[in-house]
Amino acid sequence: MNTAGLIQERIGKNAASIRKDKINRVLILYEEGIHYIGDACVRFDKIRYFRSFLNNGMITINFNKKHSAKIYNALLKNNPHVHTFFSEEWNDIDFTAYDVICCVTYDEVAILQYVTERYGAAILNESFHPVIYSLSDFMLEPEVRSRFVFPVYKELVDYCRNSRMGELYVSxxxxxxxxxxxxxxxxxxxxxxxxxxxxxxxxxxxxxxxxxxxxxxxxxxxxxxxxxxxxxxxxxxxxxxxxxxxxxxxxxxxxxxxxxxxxxxxxxxxxxxxxxxxxxxxxxxxxxxxxxxxxxxxxxxxxxxxxxxxxxxxxxxxxxxxxxxxxxxxxxxxxxxxxxxxxxxxxxxxxxxxxxxxxxxxxxxxxxxxxxxxxxxxxxxxxxxxxx
Missing domain, CATH: 3.40.50.2000 (Glycogen Phosphorylase B;)
Structure with a gap:
């Protein structure tokens, strides 16, 4: 098995063993552009339930598509369920600062490769135990080119699937x-x-x-x-x-x-x-x-x-x-x-x-x-x- 395969295996084992009450800091890597306001409204409303499911853990979102800034800034302002959101390159984010990382992207392989290159040694010597979940299939429209490699947090997805009225927060x-x-x-x-x-x-x-x-x-x-x-x-x-x-x-x-x-x-x-x-x-x-x-x-x-x-x-x-x-x-x-x-x-x-x-x-x-x-x-x- 190559190094990326070993890292993927370790991440899967970490995800299977983590306790929900130990999750305090969550990073969502939102790697897809946002083109339609209505779509974003529906998708972002799912995110607001993460916090209650995770016992009020802090939710941080990184949007890598800067052209979408006007939409996510408009829709997430004042949102009490999101601790903070920003647009940073992966190199500028300390992945070790988070208990769980969630991916929203059609290309999870790119994230796996990056984690392997940057954190592979620490993961293999067990000084870093990353937990990475896939929310891509849940959050995004079906796409032929998708490459999903991380485990799904089924309990979280099932919790967020329950129909509830959407909310935006205007002060x-x-x-x-x-x-x-x-x-x-x-x-x-x-x-x-x-x-x-x-x-x-x-x-x-x-x-x-x-x-x-x-x-x-x-x-x-x-x-x-x-x-x-x-x-x-x-x-x-x-x-x-x-x-x-x-x-x-x-x-x-x-x-x-x-x-x-x-x-x-x-x-x-x-x-x-x-x-x-x-x-x-x-x-x-x-x-x-x-x-x-x-x-x-x-x-x-x-x-x-x-x-x-x-x-x-x-x-x-x-x-x-x-x-x-x-x-x-x-x-x-x-x-x-x-x-x-x-x-x-x-x-x-x-x-x-x-x-x-x-x-x-x-x-x-x-x-x-x-x-x-x-x-x-x-x-x-x-x-x-x-x-x-």
């Missing part, structure tokens, strides 16, 4: 700063805020653009309403919206330009927010997680804004239930054909068998009138315009 100070920014944009105390999400990772998840602006224009006729949209990358959305809506409607629009993901999440968390509406996208997951946390901390249910996502056909063997069944605050809409007519349905109203079917119509089939009827019923506006 009161952050909320107040968001409110100050909104007031600086002209939002008045008597007005309420509707957050409209207009982008997603896949164009097929969006309704037709003319349908969107018909829907948006109708909402803008409601008294005491302001619409917030996000232009995080400052690509000129304000001018684009102006061409569709005209100067009068634009006075009721607030555009968050170039403020960053965390700042936009805090705007969603504002007490002014009464409705968040959008496609199956990351910021709806964030909104759900923020208000799950507030509810768990004592917020009255009536103070939670209406959260609505519209969905269509899904790829990659997923469906609306996969993403939204564990988000009780989110009204997840599906459009299906029943008796030769389009019907707007709620995921929560379907049987488990119906939820698993991926037979929804595509998002391009939504009409403004169907969506407006549903939204009006939820926001109970006293000045609803007639829906044609």
């Amino acid at each position: 009161q100070e952050e909320r107040e700063e968001a409110d100050q920014w909104l007031r600086a944009q002209g939002l008045k105390e008597a007005e309420y805020l509707v957050v409209m999400l207009d982008s997603t990772s896949d164009r097929n998840k969006l309704m037709k653009i003319n349908t969107y602006f018909e829907f948006l224009s109708a909402l803008l006729t409601i008294d005491n309403i302001r619409i917030l949209i996000f232009d995080e990358n400052n690509i000129g959305k304000e001018e684009f919206y102006g061409e569709w809506l005209g100067p009068t409607s634009m006075k009721k629009l607030i555009v968050s330009k170039g403020r960053g993901l965390r700042e936009d999440i805090c705007l969603v968390a504002s007490p002014y927010t009464k409705l968040v509406f959008g496609p199956c996208t990351g910021l709806i997951h964030c909104a759900s997680s923020v208000f799950n946390n507030y509810l768990n901390r004592g917020m009255a249910r009536k103070d939670v804004p209406v959260l609505i996502t519209y969905t269509g056909k899904y790829a990659n063997n997923t469906n609306a239930s996969f993403w939204w069944a564990d988000a009780p605050l989110v009204h997840c809409l599906l459009l299906k054909e029943r008796n030769n007519r389009k019907e707007l349905l709620l995921l929560s109203d379907l049987t488990e068998e119906e939820q698993q079917r991926n037979d929804s119509l595509p998002c391009s089939e939504y009409s403004a009138s169907l969506l407006l009827d549903f939204v009006y019923a939820k926001i109970h506006s006293p000045s609803q315009p007639a829906v044609s």
